[in-house]
Amino acid sequence: MKVLVPVKRVADAYVKVRAKADGTGADLNNVKMAINPFCEIAVEEAVRLKEAGTVTEIIAVSLGDKSCQEQIRTSLALGADRGIQVETDAELQPLAVAKLLKAIVDKEQPDIVLLGKQSIDGDNNQTGQMLAALAGLPQGTFASEIEVADGKVNVTREIDGGLQTVALNLPAIITTDLRLNEPRYASLPNIMKAKRKPLDVMTPDELGVDIAPRLTTVKVEPPAERSAGIKVESVEVLVDKLKNEAKVI
Ligand code: AMP
Numbered sequence: 001m002k003v004l005v006p007v008k009r010v011a012d013a014y015v016k017v018r019a020k021a022d023g024t025g026a027d028l029n030n031v032k033m034a035i036n037p038f039c040e041i042a043v044e045e046a047v048r049l050k051e052a053g054t055v056t057e058i059i060a061v062s063l064g065d066k067s068c069q070e071q072i073r074t075s076l077a078l079g080a081d082r083g084i085q086v087e088t089d090a091e092l093q094p095l096a097v098a099k100l101l102k103a104i105v106d107k108e109q110p111d112i113v114l115l116g117k118q119s120i121d122g123d124n125n126q127t128g129q130m131l132a133a134l135a136g137l138p139q140g141t142f143a144s145e146i147e148v149a150d151g152k153v154n155v156t157r158e159i160d161g162g163l164q165t166v167a168l169n170l171p172a173i174i175t176t177d178l179r180l181n182e183p184r185y186a187s188l189p190n191i192m193k194a195k196r197k198p199l200d201v202m203t204p205d206e207l208g209v210d211i212a213p214r215l216t217t218v219k220v221e222p223p224a225e226r227s228a229g230i231k232v233e234s235v236e237v238l239v240d241k242l243k244n245e246a247k248v249i
Contacts, residue, residue: 001148001170002057003046004110006101007039007075009068010121023219026121035071038116040078041176044183045146046114047079054148057081059108063100065089069199076194077186083199088211094122096204096211098130103207105135110171112153117142117175128175138168142177 011017011026012034020027035043049055060075061084062068072083086100105113118125132139140146140155144163147154148170156165158177168174186194204211232238242249 001049001055001112002059002108002110003049003055004059004061004101004105004108004113005039005042005046005075005080006061006063006097006113006115006127007043007071008036008116008119008121009033009062009064009071010036010119013037013120019220019222023221025217025220033067033070035074036116036119036121038118038120038176038178039071040183041178041180042114042116043075043078043080044181045143045176046112047184048181049146049148050079055112059084059110061086061101061104063088063092063097072199073191073194074186076197076199077191078184079190080197082197085199085201086204086207087201088204090204090211091213092211093213093215094124094126094130095214096209097127098134099209100204100207100211101127101131102134103209105131105137105171112148112171113137113173115173115175117177128173132173135173137171137173139173139175140166140168141175143174144177144179146174146180 011028012032015031017026046055046058050058058080059082060072060080062072063086066087069085072085076083084104113131115128128141129139140157142158143155144158145156151170153168153170153172154165155168155174156163232241
């Protein structure tokens with residue numbers, strides 16, 4: 001069984017990102033970059049399925065400029081078998097990403113595509129769903145548990161009301177939620193081994209995909225600074241302020 005794991009290069013989750021002075025986007029100069037945390041969970045889950053003997057091959061794929069090869073190599077160090085980079089310097093929006101992934105799905109015919117539920121830079125939460133629609137495949141989003149059995153995959157999903165389990169026919173698209181697993185760290189020997197694993201590079205043109213953006217970013221600015229709070233000396237004063245100053249009760 002083959003699993004395709006799309007991994008996105010994003011600013012490290014622990015870095016405080018600032019807006020560029022001209023408001024055209026986030027300032028990523030000298031910012032530490034990493035695999036999107038939800039994609040890291042997807043790689044970990046694929047590796048666990050391989051360790052359990054369910055999966056035989058894991059392909060890590062990243063779309064972007066040359067620097068995203070770093071995130072593919074990290075995925076290879078974590079246990080993926082080979083990598084694919086679709087190289088472009090252009091800004092990629094979720095529809096373009098989904099179309100490129102669809103072209104790779106057509107070529108590779110994976111049994112499962114395991115994506116993150118969301119990238120932490122754009123917070124889009126769209127790619128997995130769009131890919132499922134474009135490929136005409138069943139989808140299980142926000143997975144907190146995945147179980148493959150008898151040509152099907154059972155996906156337990158985190159939804160507002162609690163947990164829901166859906167049974168999907170394979171091939172299927174799954175997106176990972178935070179509680180699916182805790183990703184491992186790559187060991188030094190595995191980081192060294194990853195350098196020798198195969199990594200194919202292709203372009204959107206070679207895949208025949210139009211990646212022109214459909215959305216325009218009007219302005220990127222930091223949220224308004226919050227003013228400091230105050231301590232009140234009693235419940236009576238609090239109620240009075242809520243009633244007469246904030247006018248919320
Ligand atoms: P999004 O819809 O942008 O929130 O992204 C959801 C998921 O789609 C991510 O967690 C990745 O698995 C995948 N994805 C989005 N953009 C890329 C990219 N440039 N390269 C590889 N995978 C991506």
